[in-house]
Amino acid sequence: MIDTLAGLGDLRVWSVIITIFGDSVLPRGGTVAATTLAQITERMGIKPEALRVALYRLARDGWIVRSKHGRHSYYRLSPEGIAEFAPATRRIYARAPAMHGPWQLAAAEPAPQAERDALARAMTRAGHIEIAPGLYLGSAGSSTPAGADLVRLRGELDTLPDWVRARLGPAALAADYARLEEALAACRDALGTGPPPCPRAAITLRTLVIHRWRRLLLRHPDLPANFFPEGWPGERCRAHVLALHAALSPPAEAWLDEAFGPAPR
Amino acid sequence: MIDTLAGLGDLRVWSVIITIFGDSVLPRGGTVAATTLAQITERMGIKPEALRVALYRLARDGWIVRSKHGRHSYYRLSPEGIAEFAPATRRIYARAPAMHGPWQLAAAEPAPQAERDALARAMTRAGHIEIAPGLYLGSAGSSTPAGADLVRLRGELDTLPDWVRARLGPAALAADYARLEEALAACRDALGTGPPPCPRAAITLRTLVIHRWRRLLLRHPDLPANFFPEGWPGERCRAHVLALHAALSPPAEAWLDEAFGPAPR
The missing domain is CATH 3.30.70 (Alpha-Beta Plaits)
Structure with a gap:
């Protein structure tokens, strides 16, 4: 399942880090150890060196802030990083598009x-x-x-003409969504029939599900399905994402409990 | 009063003829004698030769049709002329703009x-x-x-921005309307205080009032006053036009009764 989702296209390491902050770090106080990030990303095929470079660049550009405690590095989003990336969080986990008529x-x-x-x-x-x-x-x-x-x-609004729909939901994005839909459906099948994933596989997989979803979702406006071309896979992907997130969260949260130590921090 | 209205700018003779058709001829069966047209237009300063040329051109271009009875020429609008000019009639005599929300x-x-x-x-x-x-x-x-x-x-619609108002009601048109408003107000004053006009002056004056109004009205869309720039004189002109038309119609219709002969024709 991890390979399927990781194989959907190049993973931008900096962006995966941002996904982890939104999905796992901000709900747990906002600070994460470099080693925790390495453990989540390792199984996606992200090399430690690539992770270090991405963290260095995010810090250099002011999106994250590093602190050291002994030999351990910790990261948190800067105020600029929170302002830039947090607003999308509500949208990523929403059960439906936010914009509506009139x-x-x-x-x-x-x-x-x-x-x-x-x-x-x-x-x-x-x-x-x-x-x-x-x-x-x-x-x-x-x-x-x-x-x-x-x-x-x-x-x-009357029914929207095709040229507006095509502008709001370009064909290339629909194709990316269709590939994601297929991968998510396969994950749900595997989760439903196979053995449950171990906690570390669960956090990696949950991160990948949210990451792939987030990257496509934020490429189009937050509009209801009837604003997009016929057969638009966006809302079907949303249903898969929410179901997978719910199914993966018990083992994933167990792993995070372990990694972040005893709450409250 | 005739001089004031005739003096507001060049009178296009062909267009004055169209005004007469709409205002006086169509309601009386649609056919008018050349001599009747000459009597209405003479006092505006339109020369017989200019009238002949305009009638010749309108007939050549297919808007009117000439018939002869003995030495007398008669004119009526062609079906194309009716299709082209009659639709505006309702607008010219309307008590308010036709377009409305939503x-x-x-x-x-x-x-x-x-x-x-x-x-x-x-x-x-x-x-x-x-x-x-x-x-x-x-x-x-x-x-x-x-x-x-x-x-x-x-x-x-929210309040319209100025650039839309300026596009719907250009400044040059507002200036023309302001000049017309002044002339119409002067006519109403004169009618209210002076001796009543003779029937032939009344038909000439009524024709001029409608003609000047029609030429400006048809240069902008049939929208309520709040679609036009602040201070737009259009609706004030409409009020003057309707009042003058009502005041002038008894003597003007008496003259037309005479000119067109006993009804029904």
Whole structure:
């Protein structure tokens, strides 16, 4: 199961570390030993040297902070790291997409590229999705940036045209999702029929499940299934992910209890 | 009063003829004698030769049809002329703008100019207003052309930004409206205080009032006042026009009764 999920494509080590922080470290106080990270990542095929380089770079770029106690290194997310990565956590473990109707369609005056880009960034931060140049979709309640001079209509959407769906859920992402769906289904089958995984396999596998899910989920907006192309595998993957997370958590948490020592810390 | 309204700018003779058809001829069976047209337009300063040329051109271009009875020429709108000019009639005499909420905002996929222009024409025919390239506003019930693959949201509009108001009601048009408003207000004052106009002055004046109004009204979409820039004079002009039309109609209709002969024809 670990090989199947690890084999879905290159693992970006820095990103796996961020996944571990969100999935296992933040709920346990926020600080993790380098050795714990090494034990979780080793079975994915991540070499100790690759882990060291990734930790060094994350610390150098200000996302994590290292502390030493004797010969042991510990890491925690910096305030910048928490600000950057924590907001996605709610979305990763949510049972359904967060955005819902009634909707708001907002349009900006045609403007030069640079101005449009600046508005697009501000609108994205405010929770809107640019579905065409200068055209934004959001929940009806979403505020728009001060000074953005937009036409705004609040109400109900008709069925979305295919060009919007394809823009929100590109074919390449659907293909990645389909591969993940297949791997997750295979994991559920194996978990259902085979022997239970040992605690260390469980934490590694849970990390991989969340990591693969997170990497695809955050590539598209948090919209209901009917905003994506016909047959979109996103919500089926979500169901697999939540089921696997629930099934793997008892042994995985047992392993984490051991690794993090007695609670409360 | 006639001089004031005639002096607001060049009178396009062909267009004044169309105004007369809508205001006086269609309600009386649709056929008018050349001499009647000459009597209405003479006092506006339109020369007989200019009238003849305009009638000749309108007939040559297929908008009107000439018939002769003895030495007298008669004109009626062709079916093409009726199709082209009659739909505006309802709008010209309406007590309020026809378009109302709830609204619909529709957006097209970004496309090359030629495709966008074709869609804009089809959307305009279907009663939508292009408020930015590829972005259309309409009443929520308006249908969209078959095959137009649009994002459509139905609901309520926030206050419109100034750039949309300026696009819907350009400053040059507001200035023209302000001049018309002043002239119409002066006419109402004069009518209220001076002697009543003779029947022939009344039909000439009523024609001019409707003509000036029609020429400005049809330059902007049929939207409520809050879609236009602050201080927009359109609805104040409408009130003047309707009041003047009502005040001038008894003597003007008396003149038309005379000119068209005993009803029914």
